[in-house]
Amino acid sequence: MARAVLRFVTHRITRHPDTDVTFEAECLRCKWKAEPSTNSAAVDIECMSHTGLSNHRGFRRIYTSFAMVVRAEQDGPAAH
Template sequence: MRRSILRYTKHRITQQPDTEATFEAKCLTCAWEAKPASDGATVDVECMSHTGRTQHNRFRRLCTSVALVERAE
């Protein structure tokens, strides 16, 4: 019989330093896409402007970032 010793270590996840999150949006009615930006509000304004021009009101929004997992000590 083989025995194992389990050790649990707490970890935390944060955004990788020196990187920025990227925000994107795509209209679910047509092929329109917002220009990717590091500011989510900028993308939201583009979506609202698109809605004002076209009456399309459904969007897929993405936020992409690089994650860093470290031991919490």
């Protein structure tokens, strides 16, 4: 009979270090979309400008990040 040894390793999810968070927005009344940016304030300003020109006040805001799962760090040396 074969035996198996199971080991459980704790993992965590984190933002991928080689990527940036991207912010986007789109109008809920027309097909207008803000230019995607890594600067959330720039996207907000575009939305406010669109409101000033069109009086459209509702937007869908999109926050995109890429993630990866890694092994969680151990708090101390392994017990023997």
